[in-house]
Amino acid sequence: MIINKTFEEIPLNQFVNCIKVDKYFMITQKDFDAICTLIERIHAEVIIEFGVQQGNTATAILDTFSYIREYIGIDVEKDYEPLCIFQKKEIPLDAGCFAKKDNRFRLIVKPRGTFDLTFRDMPVADFIFVDGDHSLQGIVHDTVLALATVKNDGIVCWHDYQNLSVVRETLKILSEKYCFNINIINDSNIAYSVVDFSNDKFKNLILSSNT
Numbered sequence: 540m541i542i543n544k545t546f547e548e549i550p551l552n553q554f555v556n557c558i559k560v561d562k563y564f565m566i567t568q569k570d571f572d573a574i575c576t577l578i579e580r581i582h583a584e585v586i587i588e589f590g591v592q593q594g595n596t597a598t599a600i601l602d603t604f605s606y607i608r609e610y611i612g613i614d615v616e617k618d619y620e621p622l623c624i625f626q627k628k629e630i631p632l633d634a635g636c637f638a639k640k641d642n643r644f645r646l647i648v649k650p651r652g653t654f655d656l657t658f659r660d661m662p663v664a665d666f667i668f669v670d671g672d673h674s675l676q677g678i679v680h681d682t683v684l685a686l687a688t689v690k691n692d693g694i695v696c697w698h699d700y701q702n703l704s705v706v707r708e709t710l711k712i713l714s715e716k717y718c719f720n721i722n723i724i725n726d727s728n729i730a731y732s733v734v735d736f737s738n739d740k741f742k743n744l745i746l747s748s749n750t
């Protein structure tokens with residue numbers, strides 16, 4: 540039985556003031572609108588992004604929502620050898636550089652990024668955007684870490700759900716095993732889960748993890 544919560548309907552056109560993304564962004568306009576809609580739905584004040592890159596998305600989100608109190612961007616050191624070789628070119632020379640001017644932004648760079656972190660290194664978050672390591676190992680690690688770090692009724696949101704089968708398949712296995720719901724937003728690469736700690740299997744996932 541899947542007992543996590545879902546939103547009945549996510550209208551993507553409610554964001555008249557959504558910032559327009561340009562060619563330098565690593566997400567599409569639909570993806571950005573979907574993320575903003577989810578943030579607005581829960582009035583997320585504390586946000587974490589796994590794989591912040593140069594901070595394009597982070598900056599646009601911070602510029603959209605004045606009520607965000609803290610935005611933590613996480614990335615790897617520039618000489619990191621990613622598990623997926625195609626990700627080597629994505630590693631930023633200056634992680635989070637565009638978002639640093641906003642005093643609500645905090646950067647965490649570790650040699651192996653999220654692999655070097657546990658939930659104890661981060662505040663309890665309202666919303667976590669998972670867009671870092673795209674290997675099977677990375678998706679499993681980041682999913683468990685995100686679910687352990689987000690607050691009850693908070694949202695974990697994954698990028699590349701539609702275009703990367705490894706993301707889809709890994710989330711399918713994890714969500715079936717631990718009974719959390721994966722919701723997709725049509726025409727976007729975004730999937731999300733609303734966290735529900737009353738789910739015992741889900742609690743076991745968190746307790747048994749070393750995150």
Ligand SMILES: C[S@@+](CC[C@H](N)C(=O)[O-])C[C@H]1O[C@@H](n2cnc3c(N)ncnc32)[C@H](O)[C@@H]1O
Binds near residue numbers: 589594631651
């Ligand atoms: C597709 S880019 C992210 C784009 C960014 N989220 C945005 O919207 O602008 C993937 C990022 O994940 C980072 N990354 C790869 N492995 C990581 C890890 N283990 N921990 C944290 N970040 C990682 C890469 O360095 C890169 O910056």
